[in-house]
Amino acid sequence: MPPASTAQDIPQRNSNSHADDLARIVSSSFGAQEAGTSPTASFHSYPNSYGAGQRPSTKQLKPFHTKDIKVLLLENVNLTGQAILRDQGYQVEALKTSLPEDQLIEKISDVHVIGLRSKTQLTASVLKHAKNLIVIGCFCIGTNQVDLKYAAENGICVFNSPFSNSRSVAELMIGEIIALARQIGDRNNELHRGVWNKVSNGCWEVRGKTLGIVGYGHVGSQLSVLAEAMGMKVIYYDVVNLMGLGTTAQVQSLDELLQQADFVTLHVPELPETMDMLSTHQFAQMKKGSYLINASRGSVVDIPALIKASQDGILAGAALDVYPNEPGGNGEHFHNDLNSWTQELRDLKNVILTPHIGGSTEEAQSAIGVEVAHALVKYVNLGTTSGAVNMPEVTLRSLTMDEPNHVRVIYIHRNVPGVLRKVNEILGDHNVDKQMTDSRGDVAYLMADISNVNTSEIKDLYQSLEDLGSRIRTRVLY
Ligand SMILES: NC(=O)C1=CN([C@@H]2O[C@H](COP(=O)(O)OP(=O)(O)OC[C@H]3O[C@@H](n4cnc5c(N)ncnc54)[C@H](O)[C@@H]3O)[C@@H](O)[C@H]2O)C=CC1
């Protein structure tokens, strides 16, 4: 059963609230929407805001309601996530594939929210066209496809789902370990072609064999439990010192792991340090007749070196789920135009090629849809950054109905001395009920709830914050 698709934990505010009054007055003052058209009873606590759609250089004020929020979802984001966003009244456009860069640039130019999976590349050169973007949702684990630093420095918060598909990947690894050990892929292909080829030569049980896990995080540790249950001995290598589950043991170097393991699986993130982590030197360390599985990122394995290791008999088999260049959507061809060695790889014996399906189960995708969509809604409506991967984590208790005439100020700014004093001089004209601030690298995030704010004061408040030299983005939610 897919999880419930409503954002029940996001507070509601009814139609005759302070927000209504403000919306009407502000709307008619700035002409962004017709007076009295919104909000409705289903509005969340901060249906309106200043500054959501603004890049640092833009001074124009654009009040909006949740109905004005534009969301672009790429790569077949699960219906659970789509439903949560639509329930908010946001305008949601959902596409099944990623987009080539030129189309992405065109589409991204006016959306407030973008959701994607592992394929879409949100580089600085794409993001600089996203004039209204306030938040990015990676409906997956990896965030290497997004320029996180550029996003933070431009006030764009990024969320992901850190472990909702980990179990799915771990289970696929178990399937592939056995499939490789028994050459199931090749036997299956042969029989599909009508060839009966009953062999035991080079086919093994996995019981008693050594599994070497590279990257002992969410996926690696889940996998270790499953592998031990099948009677495998498990060792792992990680840059962090970690307690092994069960009777697993950490080894001190990648070479040590490669020299001992019969099966090696890769579960590290894409980083400069993990680029070509398995290349000629590393294949030379591996036991003759061992197996390699890569379900991390295509950049982690030097594929020509893998092809050579396979041809030289070092590898008895391999399973790849990820590739340096992957097609943008289903039905597209996987051939040498994409990666020059594709045909050579396809021709190898006992090599299982899967189209990046490690996290592609009903359970994982529906859980990811719920998790990331909730994070997006909380960010858009409340400014909450809990779980963000590129911003400080800041949250405040939500306002309730008995706190009238409140506004929530969100001020993303460069992390330089003296900013808080200036911000608090501005906020100090009002009653600051609660405030939280935190920084991450060069970027700081301040959230404050202030009360007894007159409608006429909101614009000035917003503008005073905008005028500070340190500001990256100001949002005033009410
Ligand atoms: N094929 C697929 O569909 C999927 C692929 N992935 C990929 O798998 C990766 C791992 O996923 P999780 O286990 O959830 O991540 P995680 O962040 O929980 O674990 C990664 C581990 O790798 C370690 N690590 C980082 N750099 C390392 C290095 N140079 N050498 C050794 N260890 C290093 C970290 O310390 C951490 O323990 C993701 O970053 C993603 O790229 C994740 C989910 C699905």
Ligand SMILES: O=C(O)C(=O)COP(=O)(O)O
């Ligand atoms: O979660 C990840 O990092 C994955 O690699 C899965 O990506 P996907 O959502 O299948 O594009």
